[in-house]
Amino acid sequence: MNQDTATPGSVRPGGRTARVRDSVLRAAGDLLAERGFATLDLAEVAARAEVGKTTVYRRWRTPAGLVADLLAEMAETSLPHSDTGSLRGDLLDNARLVGKTLTDTRQGRLFRAVIAAATSDDTAAAALRGFYDTRLAEWSPCVEAAVARGEVPAGTDPRAVLSAVSAPLYYRLLVSGDPVDEAAIAAAARAAAIAAEQGVFVSGATPSA
């Protein structure tokens, strides 16, 4: 998916190069979580990672290139999708995964920093979309299985269902400030599942109130 496109830093060879990438991404993630995107500086990342400045500039080019690779790495290490046997169970697991990411001190801060950057930087925005495209591709089979089991109508759009699970949790983190707790996680999963069962997310459906 998008982490395999030619975004700077997205090549992932093994050995020493892989260790350099690990160090650089760890340092970049720490700095992002500590101080946000606006002050992210490639020379400082190189110093903290104990890697040559030239290597970092050549391989990641810009702060946005670093963010893109950081999100690609997070997408790669995402848990595999659930297979609980029901859409409601799978969506609850998905909501818990999203909730865990957003409430984790380091990852939550990192996401806030990347989302803030994405509001004004096209490369950061593209990196964020790439992360979601990867995660959506990983979890889409849960919705396809629910269609096959007859739990939701044929033509139900996996992207719409999974976005409906994530959206209320991001809204709490970024906008309303309400807590991302277990009740919110369960309600997000349940609301999305019920709406999907009622055919709200059938693609091309004529929307009606």
Added chain:
Amino acid sequence: MNQDTATPGSVRPGGRTARVRDSVLRAAGDLLAERGFATLDLAEVAARAEVGKTTVYRRWRTPAGLVADLLAEMAETSLPHSDTGSLRGDLLDNARLVGKTLTDTRQGRLFRAVIAAATSDDTAAAALRGFYDTRLAEWSPCVEAAVARGEVPAGTDPRAVLSAVSAPLYYRLLVSGDPVDEAAIAAAARAAAIAAEQGVFVSGATPSA
């Protein structure tokens, strides 16, 4: 209604003072929409508004104080809530209002700037919460009326229902990059209404998948 608390700049007298406020907030909104929050500068706002620098510093104190007052003004001028006679109709109107705000070139940029600021600035975050608290208070009677009409169960939480309408639209704007179009607006309203009808947003309900 948080816009009536003692946030800098929240006093709203009439006459010349009101005209000064209008000019300053218009200039601040323009600068935010053009360049974001990070570079918002009180002296530049004063110059563009053709208002004395001292007045701006004394009354709004900080960039975050300006953002707080700008959001208070937007909340004040929000449309009154709908009364279509059904929850589905009212939520569709609410979704259209949110969609209109987010897709308006100037207001959409302004919101992105404020949300970006809120990820790292507590005063901007408080201003954003205040805006939503005001809008939620304005629209809550729609949900209360739906309870009275028996469309949704007693104990349904208006804040949860209205957040469920907004969340997918903000998620598109900030995270997935999917368009905030009429189909997305209708689906957001319909999914929230259906989940509310099924009791997902009854406060204190034991969440279950």
